[in-house]
Amino acid sequence: MSTHRVLAGRYEVGEVIGFGGTADVHLGRDLGSGRPVAIKVLRRDLARDPLFHSRFRREAKSVAGLNHRAIVEIYDTGYEEVEGGSARQVRVPFIVMEHIAGRSLRDVLRSRRLTLDVTIHVQAEILSALDFSHRAGVIHRDIKPANVMITPEGAVKVVDFGIARASGDPAATLTHAQVFLGTPSYLSSEQARGETADVRSDLYSAGCLLYELFTGRPPFVGDDPVCVAYQHVHEEPLRVSDYDPDLTPAVDAVLVKALAKAREDRFQDARTFADALRSAGRGLGQDMPMTLAMSTQTGTAALAC
Template sequence: MSPSRVLGGRYRLGEVIGRGGTSVVHSAHDLRAGRRVAVKVLRQELAADPQLASRFRREGQLLAGLRHPAIVTFLDAGWDAVDGSSPDRVCVPFLVMDHVPGRSLRELLKQGDSTLERSISYQLGVLSALEFSHRAGVVHRDIKPGNVIITPDHTVTVVDFGIARDGSDPAATLTHAQAFLGTPAYLSPEQARGATAGARSDLYSAGCLLYELLAGRPPFVGDDPVSVAYQHVHEEPATLSTHRPDLAPALDAVLAKALAKSPDDRFQDARAFARALRSAAHGLTPHPGGAQARAVVHDVPLTFGRGIDTGTAALAC
């Protein structure tokens, strides 16, 4: 889908700011509201796949029910007809979200210049988002550095709920041929086995994220996705002190619980994970939960059922 195209008569596409296996994210201009937004478009060649189209639509439905400072804000949804004059036209769905300025945590990790205080702050921001989404019954299922945006003032936004599921719907466990639902380096053991992912699966992935923030690499690496998945199921990661002897053993204890093979042995919710991390970090940094962690909000009133902007959502294709 070419830049400068206008979707739904409203969103003029600009540069590509992100790519995934099934979708492309564009910076766009909302012609009606006069502001910059992000538009996620399902790849045209995949739009005819009913499973992928359903998964894509579900992402919008789930995001529409979440409002939290550390979760990307959903604005609108619609369809765009490609080759509309043809009887075989393809209806390509798209989602519209706030444009979040900044860089992904993956980019920052590659630079390797994050301080310990900021690393802990970023992790607390992710856990804040997960606490909220889990209380709303939404499991993300793909927590990884590439899905965490850090703004210029160091606040955290979790994005890409593309393979999320409603935790109250046990049937919502989509799979796709020859593909992991999740990213191998951050995959929970139960996901690697093909079992249903729950909230504690997200916490395992968040544990992998914390490990990489502190050690500079994920807990398991390998030559291919299968070997990495095997390690998640059968092997224990090296202790954090192997990579960072300067860090306190208390952080190893937090990681050991977060990365437990059985969900029953992990932190049972994101709040408990955050509480343990703060306790372990006490004394390591001046203010592990201070000004740098402005995205960390544990007592925000829950706001669900946020309506979709019907200006485009009602668009029939």
Template sequence: MSTAPRILGGRYEVGELIGRGGMAEVHAGHDTRLGRSVAIKILRSDLARDPSFLQRFRREAQSSAGLNHANIVAVYDSGEDTFVEAGGGTVDIPYIVMEYVDGQTLREILNDEKKLSSDEACRVTMGILSALEYSHSKGIVHRDIKPGNVMVTRGGNIKVMDFGIARALADVGATMTSAQAVVGTARYLSPEQAQGESVDPRTDLYSAGCVLFELLTGRAPFVGEPVSLVYQHIGEQPQPPSLYEHSVSPELDAVVLHSLEKKRDARYQSAGEFRSDVLAARSGQEISAAALASTQAAGDSTEVVNYTRRGAALAAPTTRRNSTSVTSRSVRAAVCGLSPSSRPSPPSSASATSS
């Protein structure tokens, strides 16, 4: 006995499940009106009565709908579907209709290949930064840039997706949820997010720097459990990528280290600046003075150093100026979603995840 396909909004035919996240499922779909393939993101029914998840899901639809860029997964439509529960009750389930992307996430690619060549890592990062440059120009900060939120199409195009925790720059509490928990993914969390401070475009650039580091080396700049990662993002200085992958050039070392500066005023100030330096490093041209200064602050005052060619650097941790002192109180505060200056409350689980 055949079952009629589920239809949303009178036009979107729901197909096979192609992805699953923390709050939603993604299905292949078909727009019967326009005759095109789409992806349909549907909030999980067990979360549909939770106001915080409803707000986050609707915010994603609102944030993404106004973004029209080649490096951002397009959102075509959104709506709600009435779901009948086992007991006979009904609940409205929101959904988002998106561009169907035929490809893999960066996370899937890294799981298979472990790392990318420097040239390919730069190309992918430039695509991410192009998307961020555009979203930032529209006043939207993504807040969760990570390999799992970047698609690579079969043709090699880069597509940033999942603006589920994105916020407008005008939103003064943009790092916090209503429950006052840290928002983001622990491996790619900026120091300001970890400390519960407000976000701005430079927050995304730090996360993009973490992604570039992983693309080059096969590992994130910091590793450990979520609480340990929060501590490291706030107070420990990253090693240069070439420490883990000898083929990384001194220029790329400098670019990555500059993107991972703890203080926002010390790192890249725009996605355009970051992308220009990635392009320069990729093509063997001169990078910005600001990026050079970040590397010089790592221990050499005259030139960019390829740390893998210095035996001492392999044996000793890098010492950098302006290092941040971190106490156990500030770590507890970060995990609880408070700024270090706030009175700490008993530790609670963070929304930051380790994947």
């Protein structure tokens, strides 16, 4: 790596490989083991804000205990002391995590539509990750294609628990200082209203993601976040069979339930959602377990039984 920046005397920091509204993710190397890692560092301007600081630390604490094949693994956490102006030092937190080679599901969808069997496989893995995190009391709150990675071997990994909260947390609402927490295209109706999120909110977001896997677009789109949020609360999306006549009424029924406005009308847990999807898939002749293998050179996808 071309940089000499080292965190905690152990983690060499390389180039930025991802960024968001609150943090940057760097490619890194564990000097002790030699393995590649991803290092997520809170933006310096936000490190002074106690709320963002605590939210970032909560991500590390929430995910560190989630040992599941489809959830990114956390290795270590720490702070970097940086100059904060006026001769003050600012403690900037960082998270060292599993480096996931491959591409985000968002990037995959930009280049191609997935086949039905791959769609069901990817969604089932996402729901398996959510089932595990929900049973551990952790709500993700930002399920979307950009937060799902596909490795070159075809593994599915849910990442970025940056706004996750423990279930029942009264602060698990949509906004902070009038800023959306979550992505409008995948927000549940209760999050759009600023109400407390629960596991069924994650399942609604997963339903939005599944809708996009089937149709190539989220259920609701608009020119601004408020317009999209309004649709989540007040409007119904087109049936997926309107986009693809090969999709059966059973598939429509899965999406209708997943995207119900009232959370009590949705799937109540991720396992039930996954079972319903697999049952609908069998009606399409998709009853063989499949994996998705990604080519890191060409960005293409291939199926392997």
